[in-house]
Amino acid sequence: MIVVMKKFHLIILVVFYFMNxxxxxxxxxxxxxxxxxxxxxxxSINSNRFRCKNYGIIMIDEVNNLENTCKKRLIDFKIEHPxxxxxxxxxxxxxQQYHLNIIDGKCILYSQGRKSLSELLxxxxxxxxxxxxxxxLLEYKFKRAQFRAKKxxxxxxxxxxxxxxxxxxx
Numbered sequence: 236m237i238v239v240m241k242k243f244h245l246i247i248l249v250v251f252y253f254m255n256x257x258x259x260x261x262x263x264x265x266x267x268x269x270x271x272x273x274x275x276x277x278x279s280i281n282s283n284r285f286r287c288k289n290y291g292i293i294m295i296d297e298v299n300n301l302e303n304t305c306k307k308r309l310i311d312f313k314i315e316h317p318x319x320x321x322x323x324x325x326x327x328x329x330x331q332q333y334h335l336n337i338i339d340g341k342c343i344l345y346s347q348g349r350k351s352l353s354e355l356l357x358x359x360x361x362x363x364x365x366x367x368x369x370x371x372l373l374e375y376k377f378k379r380a381q382f383r384a385k386k387x388x389x390x391x392x393x394x395x396x397x398x399x400x401x402x403x404x405x
Contacts, residue, residue, distance in 0.1 A: 262334035262345065273323045273356060276344065278335065287335070287342035289353045291373055292362040295391055295401070305400035312394055319361055319390060323352065338370070354380045360390020363401055 265278035274294045276287050295309060313320060327333070327346060334345040344352040353373075356362040357380035364377045384392050391397040 262336050264332045265335045266332055267327055267329055269329070270324045270327055273320070273361060276323070276327075276342070278333075278342075287337070287344070289351075289356065289362075290336075290338050290341035290343045291365050291368040291370070291377055292353045292356055293365045294356075294362050295397070298363075301400060304396065308394065308396040308400070309391075312391065312397060316390075319359075322356065322359065322361055326352070326355065343373070351376075353377065357381045358383050358389070360384035360388075360392045 263280060265280045267276060268279050268284060269277040271277065271286075272294075274289050274292070274297070278285060278287060296313075301309070318325070327344075336343040336345075346352040347355060353362070354376055357364065357377055364374075364381055368374070384390060385398075391401060
């Protein structure tokens, strides 16, 4: 009887975990209305509009504690590579439906199958991981995407000054 009760409690805990884990929840379908920048989007769900930021990443220009040489190099880098500022606009299509998971008011926007836009931005060296966000599955995916960008020297990792600035932050 006690063994049966323990198994029952274990089953209840597992079911409760999967029901309350946002990554296992059914994704929401939202229609993309506007891409403000690489990190801010506007969606419509049932004629209700809302803004959303990417979950788990920090865009390099959103980092406040960069030293002056890093800030200057970042401005020069943006001028040299204007296509990076429009990555999300080129990748996403307005008025198309996208799967979203919302965690803590931020979105995981699935833009390439099971790959999120956050992963794509990390993979292309256009963002860094937010170490405050703790979700083991996403954290692993984000670390792997950022490692690929470093290895292939994409985006901000292609510039030695910016790479050293990023290494100081993490």
